[in-house]
Amino acid sequence: MEKLMKYASFFYTAVGIRPYTNGEESEMSKLIFRIVFWSNVINLGIVGLFEGIYIYSAFKDNKFLEAVTALSYIGFVSVGMSKMFFIRWKKTAITELINELKEIYPNGLIQEERYNLPMYLGTCSRISLTYSLLYSVLIWTFNLFCVMEYWVYDKWLNIRVVGKQLPYLMYIPWKWNDNWSYYPLLLCQNFAGYTSAAGQISTDVLLCAVATQLVMHFDFLSNSMERHELSGDWKKDSRFLVDIVRYHERILRLSDAVNDIFGIPLLLNFMVSSFVICFVGFQMTVGVPPDIVVKLFLFLVSSMSQVYLICHYGQLVADASYGFSVATYNQKWYKADVRYKRELVIMITRSQKLLQISYKFFALLRTMYTQ
Template sequence: MAAISKTQAVEDQEKSEPIPLTSFLKYANVFYLSIGMLAYDHKNNGKRRQLLLHWIFVAQMVNLNAVLLSELIYVFLAIASGSNFLEATMNLSFIGFVIVGDLKIWHIWRQRNKLTQVVNELEHLHPQRLDQQVTYNVKDHLSGYRRYSKFYFGMHLVLIWTYNLYWAVYYLVCDFWLGVRKFERMLPYYCWVPWNWKTGHSYNYYLMYVSQNIAGQACLSGQLAADMLMCALVTLLVMHFLRLSGHIEGHVAGVASPKRDLQFLQAVVAYNQRLLNLCQHINEIFGVSLLCNFVSSSFIICFVGFQMTIGGKIDNLVMLVLFLFCAMVQVFMIATYAQRLIDASEQIGQAVYNHDWYNANLRYRKMLVLIVKRAQQPSCLKATMFLSVSLVTVADLLQLSYKFFALLRTMYST
């Protein structure tokens, strides 16, 4: 009984401790570390650890790009010879996924210094005491972000390992266990290599199978880490925008001296400007990643939809449905967080109008007009200069995907 009480006391103590900023970045860091990458400068990183991660990262990228090259050669040869058209179109979906993962990893690696500055700035803004975190509603924001993240990376891990382990499970169940069919060597992804892995030495086949599995997971880790890191930073921005709105609405102007009211307004403007600068930096860091997400998702939805409409084996159709579902989940999750950022930043102007400003002096009231005018241009995520991301973007993406699908279907019919 005493042990149970002690355990309960420890749990209560942990729940009462302030939530650090790293709790929001934990999932993204785990996936980046799995490929040996540090997206930003971490505290207390030893030289040995950095050197080990560096060589892990180099090995992962060499393997990933070698697999990508073999898939590209397969598609090129298939199109040139006019054979294996269906396999080539299926491979195009995988190739698009890998290219996007490659670009995301490379771009975030290039933006490491700027990303470190953003994390440090958010660390300075992050409430440290428990009573402060209650007013910021940190626990609820973290809980919501974790629910979305677990569903997001859980679905993608199921997808990638369904593809990766399908032929291994097929061999174990159908051939090794039931003895139903004779096993034919197959790889998760169609590729070309200058040796015959189907009838050659078995170690060549096993080596390629493991290499493709590692490459698939590395590509997925790079994609998931970039998306979850961006969503974590957006969640923190939304948290600060909502806190700023609540702080403005709770202010009663005209009670204290005009100087105090102006000091309050000055602090509000400075705080809001820091958040706007952070949003601009996040767009600079993740703009290319966002553009890759939406362009690749459009092509993936198109090619996967084409594969599903022309029929095929039931096992292939199940995996294609998973692939399509994950592409849609990715788009909707990013668009949802982008819409939350727009709504939270727009709420600043509404909070300025709603707070008790009637008894303030004329100078104070005139300055409120400028703040409201600035809030009418909400902060948003931008996929470089080409696209502002919101839920409306999803409808545009689906229309574009359908146009590509109709074109591809027409080409196949003729």
């Protein structure tokens, strides 16, 4: 479990969040986490507030293009902030989810081989690491883009005057370009950008880790069902079926819990990402400077990678659930008692109901995004 959760834990720790608890935290540790969290949130909130003031003043002064650009930044802030607060709000539910996943997690070499754990662990680790690195590189490239422009064009090549700039458009009621206040402002904006990015990365990779385990258990159920040799004796076969039904029911409850925890922040994420894509497309059509296009393109890539990750894992869980119904049908049920056959019909129906209800949100995301 620790290997699956390590990337999510790293980025949650960076913003002062423990998404779940094991009851062993000291008071000093809790205090440190609270200080880190509220330092991140207050700084991010202040930057978002002054970005909002800038948008109002830009619209008032008919600076429509600048206002649209700042709206993209507000969207980025709102997604990061909402994900952090939703995870804190759902901490009890996440703790219960993680504890139940630990109870059914395969332990020992024999069980790990039966569940094919190394394959799932390796896939989840590669995707989480790639996504985390990609998003981190994107946000830090965006944050430091103005600094690199200043040092390359203004100081090194001397081909044009860039001047000191900030990565995000924000209302500042004093002249900050030529005095010491530029550096604290640059630090605050970079800190805010990192906070929002870390809040989003941590929630996304936590979803990856949880969804990977759901897929693993669904696949194990499918393999167990399809490979089981029926005896034709109702008492013997029914004992096997009872164990499978209980296991399946447990995984379905965990799937519903995942929907309850991640549904709202992921929906907001998708909506804001759609707006960002629209803003970027609009700005490219009206002809903005190449530097701005590059920065906005980074926003576009990060938004698309998030939506892809959500859709990818949602589809994996949906396919794994449907695979269980296929495996149930592929079992040699014609050798079983008629009562066993009736129970299989109920199990197949319930597996397909998951696709219609529990993961309709993920299906909606994927359908809308591909249109």
